Amino acid sequence: MRIKKTLSNWLNNRHILIIQNEEDFSEKATYNFTYARIAFFAFLAFIVVLALSFYMVNTFLAKWFDPRFADQETRKELVVMRSSLDSLEIELDLRDQYIQGIRSVLEGDVADDEAASKQGNIGAVQLQQADDAELIDSLFKSEFERGGDFYLGESLDNIELGQSYFFSPLSGFISSAFDPQSDHFGVDVVSKKDEPIKVIADGTIVFASWTQDAGNVIAIQHQGNLISVYKHNSALMKNVGDFVSAGDIIAIIGNTGELSSGPHLHLELWYNGNAVNPEEFISF
Numbered sequence: 001m002r003i004k005k006t007l008s009n010w011l012n013n014r015h016i017l018i019i020q021n022e023e024d025f026s027e028k029a030t031y032n033f034t035y036a037r038i039a040f041f042a043f044l045a046f047i048v049v050l051a052l053s054f055y056m057v058n059t060f061l062a063k064w065f066d067p068r069f070a071d072q073e074t075r076k077e078l079v080v081m082r083s084s085l086d087s088l089e090i091e092l093d094l095r096d097q098y099i100q101g102i103r104s105v106l107e108g109d110v111a112d113d114e115a116a117s118k119q120g121n122i123g124a125v126q127l128q129q130a131d132d133a134e135l136i137d138s139l140f141k142s143e144f145e146r147g148g149d150f151y152l153g154e155s156l157d158n159i160e161l162g163q164s165y166f167f168s169p170l171s172g173f174i175s176s177a178f179d180p181q182s183d184h185f186g187v188d189v190v191s192k193k194d195e196p197i198k199v200i201a202d203g204t205i206v207f208a209s210w211t212q213d214a215g216n217v218i219a220i221q222h223q224g225n226l227i228s229v230y231k232h233n234s235a236l237m238k239n240v241g242d243f244v245s246a247g248d249i250i251a252i253i254g255n256t257g258e259l260s261s262g263p264h265l266h267l268e269l270w271y272n273g274n275a276v277n278p279e280e281f282i283s284f
Helices: 002-012 035-057 067-107 133-145 158-163
Strands: 015-020 027-033 114-117 124-127 173-176 186-190 196-198 203-211 215-222 226-233 249-252 265-271 274-276
Touching: 002 035, 027 035, 067 203, 203 226, 215 249, 226 249
Parallel strands: none
Antiparallel strands: 015 027, 114 124, 173 186, 186 265, 196 249, 203 215, 215 226, 226 265, 265 274
16 A cells, blocks of 8 residues: 555656756746656657557558568569560560461462451451452552551651652662552562662561562561562562661562563552552652
8 A cells, every 4th residue: 555655646746847047047947747747648659659650661661661562562563564465465466467467468378268367457358369460469458458456657647658758779760650550559660680679768577478479579567557568579688577777678679470571679658558659759
């Protein structure tokens, strides 16, 4: 009983704190307190600091103190990376299908009543047996009209296409002009033997192979839904997937393919799925 009473008296005894001026000992301030009151406020301050610390550790300080936070962030990054990887795989698959469709059309490797089914915006293209150049060019045109998903750049209107500068693929003279009415969707340019052929603008090789009618053919996807096609080459200098800059040598002029009657370049330009006259944009 005496201990409890002594402790109670010690806690509840009133004390006074006097602050005096050091020079004249005048009172500046006085404070009344008990040890019980000091203990209460100390305990309250401890609770506030503890709660604030708990909140900080579980929020913006978690990345430094809580290993679970790091695991969660790592998992989020892995999910984002996996999603990006899946999207890239789908995009690459669509591009591979599109390139394979172009290859089939250019090579004339199609059968009666066969349908080439493609994903995305490519759609279904009915392919019939084709050994002549007219049907190959027609199917080639139809293929590019459906090839929006593979385009690498933003669309340009006709005015912008006309204002664009294109590198001349080679020097020579036109032996056969652009005539879509007779299914001649390009121009034939005659030049010196073994003359190197240069790409007209920056782009990516989407087709580089042999076809029965056009021989060695190389096709390049440029910015703005523009595709250039170079036929009857004696040799191809680039492969599918290569990026080329304007003026790069991509082939050697030749006389390959059943429809060629002499060394020349057959150049086609396809803009938004439509054949355009190369002479309107290129000086040979």
